[in-house]
Amino acid sequence: MKRLLTTLILFALILPVLATDYFVDPADPPGGDGSPDFPFNRIGDALLHATSSGDVVMCAAGNYNEGIDLWAYDPGPHNGVTVMGAGQGNSNLMGAVSFNLTNNAMVTDFTINNSVTLYCDIASVLSDCEVVGGAGISLVSGSSGVVTGCDIYENIVGVTCDSSAGTIDGCNIYRNVGSGILHTGSDASQSSGCNIYENGAEGILAEGSSTPSSNGNLIFENTTNGIHVEGSANLTSDSDTCEDNSQNGFYMEGSSQATISSLTSESNTMNGLYIEGSAYADTISNCTIEYNSLNGIWIDSSATASMTINNNTVSQNDQSGILFGLPALNSRVRPATTTASLASNSSAPASLSNGGYAPLALTVVLTNNTVSDNASAGIIFLANHTFKVENCTVQNNNTGVEVDGPNVDLGGGTQSSVGGNTFSGNTIFDFVMGYANNVYAKFCNWSTNAEGDMSGEHPDTVDIDEIFDHWEDGNMGYVMWDDFSGGAVEETTWGQLKAM
DSSP: OHHHHHHHHHHHHHGGGGOOEEEEOTTSOSOOOSSSSSOBSSHHHHHTTOOSTTOEEEEOSEEESSOEEOOTTSSSOOTTOEEEOSOTTTEEEOSOEEOTTOOSOEEESOEESSOEEEOOSSOOEEESOEEESSSOEEEOTTOOOEEESOEEESSSSSEEEESOOOEEESOEEESOSSOSEEEETTOOOEEESOEEESOSSOSEEEOTTOOOEEESOEEESOSSOSEEEOTTOEEEEESOEEESOSSOSEEEOTTOEEEEESOEEESOSSOSEEEEETOEEEEEESOEEESOSSOSEEEEEOOOSEEEEESOEEEOOSSOSEEESOGGGOOOOOOSSOOOEEEESOOOOGGGTTTTOOOOSOEEEEESOEEEOOSSEEEEEOSSSEEEEESOEEESSSEEEEEOSSOEEEESSTTOOOOOOEEEOOSSEEEEEOSSOOEEEOSOEEOOOTTOOOOBSSOSEEESSGGGTSOOSOOOOEEEEOOOTTOOEEEOTTSEEEEO
């Protein structure tokens, strides 16, 4: 038994030594033996022999009028076999590459003028290849294949991930007819460190019931959206950059979900981040969203869920910083009986509690955000959801915050907001109130001074109905903020309430 054990150990040590290199040169005549001096003429001939793990097929520069078919059972397993070209633009494959049922294999350093299919239970690798002019790369059902360091361009779709669990890393994916990366079915693959640009549709599209992740990708100058999540897909985005895309930087629709952290979305033709339908992002955190041609963040969702928006910088967008609701379709039904009121440490009448809206179940918590230098408002509340806002800085916008929907707690209200918000340096007003809503705005700092000097715990000026073109007939809800310390209140000609 001891001798048998020793023999088995020695055999295991010898096995790697038995791995063989086979050589291929398309310029040589047929009939070679795969040695350096008499290489095979075709890759397929070499693969008849390279069937052991660790075998390497070394392909010289030249044009190969064939593909690479690593079919595990024809003529035998190609698990662990490497097929290596002489580099992109040097070794050119005219046929497709297939990893069907082949595990731990690698194809590297080719230009592939056709499609690539990875169907492997254990990771096989396509590395440092150029994939151009075909259907693109497919990671199919059950595959955990890896695509790394590749240039993927001018295909129908760059990479299609269909119910796989693959990895796309460090690739340049550009000028494809459709999407750069498509996640479909129940796909759970991940992409990281890629440059995804100038594609004919989205940079990344997640659809179906896919649950992909996107980490540290640079997604720019795509024809539609940078990242698009639809259907019931659920995408996790961390440290992505979406810039200069022709529609939105990040777009969600349908009943899709996302977790978004450390996103940079800037200089997009529409919104930095747009969420509609019944889609929602459970978390939007540590993002920088700026220089977009419409809004920084626009959320017009009917989702029944909770969202946390925290530690973001939203600045210098051409419309609003953060917009909740749909301005064009907002009904703005005004109750006909109440009068504009400025209340100090008082309770709001129950009849005004929802301003005519029926609250939905979406609860949005905004904390520690900086919303600044946007051309319109810093934050606009048009939706009939529940909002808790605390420790945010809203400054140097055209207006600071506009409230035209119920259930907004800026401090001391029904959602137990601690306040701590700073509203300063906004050009027209720090605070604009739409109609019969009750707003708690205690424990905040306010200023209308362009230099940002703080004026105290209430606004110097607050416009109750600026959003309705200065209607003078009142019909407003109550605003609850801190005592005026004995200061008088005067209503100006335009329905503006001013601390005297």
